[in-house]
Structure formats: structure tokens, C-alpha cells
Amino acid sequence: MTPSRKPARRKPAPSRSAAEQEALRATAFRTSRRHNAAETEEDYVELIDDLIRERGEARSVDMAQRLGVSHVTVAKTIRRLRDKELIQYEPYRAIFLTPKGKSLAERCRGRHQQVVDFLTALGVSTRAAEVDAEGIEHHVSAETLDAMRRFTRERRKGS
Amino acid sequence: MTPSRKPARRKPAPSRSAAEQEALRATAFRTSRRHNAAETEEDYVELIDDLIRERGEARSVDMAQRLGVSHVTVAKTIRRLRDKELIQYEPYRAIFLTPKGKSLAERCRGRHQQVVDFLTALGVSTRAAEVDAEGIEHHVSAETLDAMRRFTRERRKGS
DNA sequence: CATAAAGTTTAGCCGAGGTTACATTATCAT
DNA sequence: ATGATAATGTAACCTCGGCTAAACTTTATG
Numbered sequence A, B: 001m002t003p004s005r006k007p008a009r010r011k012p013a014p015s016r017s018a019a020e021q022e023a024l025r026a027t028a029f030r031t032s033r034r035h036n037a038a039e040t041e042e043d044y045v046e047l048i049d050d051l052i053r054e055r056g057e058a059r060s061v062d063m064a065q066r067l068g069v070s071h072v073t074v075a076k077t078i079r080r081l082r083d084k085e086l087i088q089y090e091p092y093r094a095i096f097l098t099p100k101g102k103s104l105a106e107r108c109r110g111r112h113q114q115v116v117d118f119l120t121a122l123g124v125s126t127r128a129a130e131v132d133a134e135g136i137e138h139h140v141s142a143e144t145l146d147a148m149r150r151f152t153r154e155r156r157k158g159s
Numbered sequence C: 001c002a003t004a005a006a007g008t009t010t011a012g013c014c015g016a017g018g019t020t021a022c023a024t025t026a027t028c029a030t
Numbered sequence D: 001a002t003g004a005t006a007a008t009g010t011a012a013c014c015t016c017g018g019c020t021a022a023a024c025t026t027t028a029t030g
Helices: A019-056 A062-065 A071-083 A099-123 A126-139 A142-158 B016-056 B060-067 B070-084 B100-120 B124-141 B143-159
Strands: A087-089 A096-097 B085-091 B095-097
Touching: A019 A087, A019 A096, A019 A099, A019 A126, A019 B016, A019 B060, A019 B124, A062 A071, A062 B016, A071 A087, A087 B060, A096 A099, A096 B070, A099 A126, A099 A142, A099 B143, A126 A142, A126 B016, A126 B060, A126 B124, A126 B143, A142 B124, B016 B060, B016 B085, B016 B095, B016 B100, B016 B124, B060 B070, B070 B085, B095 B100, B100 B124, B100 B143
Parallel strands: none
Antiparallel strands: A087 A096, B085 B095
């Protein structure tokens, strides 16, 4: 009557290298979730760094505009980043990076550029490369980043 | 005394092609956030599809194990997916994909495999490719995916 | 056939990240 | 000097995706 009358007890799992495979997949999901969580703070410090370079200071109104988000969201997030000692600011004043924040920002900036360069070298348009990199950059392992760098260098030399 | 005594009014933005640049960046962030939001449902339907292929049915306890998450989280999520008509199930019974869910699952399966193949062709180890793909796959545009496919094909022919 | 074990659901908590509406502060211009 | 306006902050609310604890259903078994 109901669409399924399947048993509620577990079938014995296919017993090849199954356990390892399962574990690897669960790890992949967990890793991805962890990276998603770190994404916001990486984006914020990177953006603050950009703004300081471009106009000498970072202000929440500009951050909100660039992120495509309300200023309230920015306010809430930067409070959290301050608690984590990545940034520092006084009420109604501009935002600055702590040394810790600055080093994170620099790492992110480098990685971001590498991903963009890689995608471009692969033949992706500047526009798409910029958009995709924003999503991808937080999920590339050191190993993959290295392979990307190698490819970019070769491709440039070759052409 | 306070670390910053910078003005609270906006400086005129650097006026080159600034407006476009700003818009592009905000778009990149928005796109990335949108993809993050879609990530869960894509992962779930893909996983359900896998389980059905492997053992004929998808059950929440297995999903929880593969995702590395508690079974309660799975229960809550699948309720949402049912509301979105991606899956279908009765209480205490196995889970099935609706046509809509099935087509999403197939798209995701293809994309996932393509990203893994690409990373492998690039020289990344199987293990890292699997983990990174889980994060990356949700953020590749059609254009980038196409470039990846092209590269994978060439590289295979070449070697 | 009663009951234990496995699986599923419900209730309630939390933090992240988003919103609107409203309050406060700083700066600029008259 | 003060008043308008831009920027920032606060309050209250939402959804999503985690969690634990406890209740309930199904299935297997002694």
C-alpha cells in the first residue's frame, strides 16, 4: 500500500574494501563542511586587506557592498572575527587586521590569485575564473594547489 | 588614543572601471553563497542515488554514516528535501528519489566524476582528488567544467 | 509470542549567517 | 554651531545544519 515495504534491518554491507571507502567519503564530507565554516572568515580578512590597500581603510559599508550583504550581517560577523582576534576596531571607527589576521589574509590572497591564474591558464574566461575561484579557493588542498601551480607555470612557458 | 581616527564619510571610490569591478566581486560572493546553500541537497540526493544503486535502497542510518553526521541531522534534512519534492518516503520506510531528485542526482554524479577525473589527470592523488572534489564540485560553472573536460580528454589521449 | 535490538522520529538546544526596523554617532555644509 | 545625512550599532526574527536525549515502530529472535 505504502510505496515501500522494505526491511528496516541493515543488509550486510558489500564487503570489499568497503570500510575504507566509507571512511574516506565521510572524511571528504567532513572536510568540505569544515572548509565551508572557515570560508567566511577567510573572505572577510581578505576583503579587509583589499580595502586597506585600495583606500587606506576598511569600512563596514564598503564591505557590505562588496559582499552583497546587509551592513548588519557585516557587523555581526566582524564582532565574531574580533573575538577570534583576527581584526580589531573601535565603535564607529574603521577596521584593521591584527597580525594574525594579516597573515591569514596574505595566505588567502596568494591562494586566490593562484586559483584564478590556474583557471585562466586552463582557458576559462576572466569573468568566470573570478566567480568560480571565489567558491573553489576554500576547498583546494595543498597538494591540488601545488598541481595547479605547476600546470600554470608550464602552460605559460609553453605558449 | 583610539587606534583609528579615520573619517566616517565615504571617500570617492577610485573611479576607473570601479563600478563594474565591485559588481563582479559582489556577484562572485553571492554566487558562492548560493552554491553553498545548494550543496546539502545536492550531496543528499547524490548519496541517496549511490545507496540505491549499491544496495537497492537508501536508509537514513547509512546516510548518516557516510556523511559523518548524526542520524537526527539526516532526518531533519530529508524532511526539507521532501518538502522540496526531491525525495519521497513514508515514516519508518526507505527513501526514494522523485523524478526531479533523480535528475538532480544524475547531474551531480556526472559533475563529481568529471571533477575527480580532472584532478587525477592534473596529477593529484586519488585520495586528495576525492576529498577536494567534494568541496569543489559545487562551485564549478559550466564553462569551467567544460574546460576541465577538455583538459582531461587531451591529457588522456596524450599519454 | 514477548521482548530486545535496530532504526526512526520528535523535542529542544546551539551557532552561523541572513533579514528589517529602529536608535545612535560622526562628519559635512550651511 | 547646528542640523541633515551617512555610517554604525542594536533588537528581534528567520532558516539551515549541527547536536543530545528520549519516545516510538519494526523486525528478529529466544
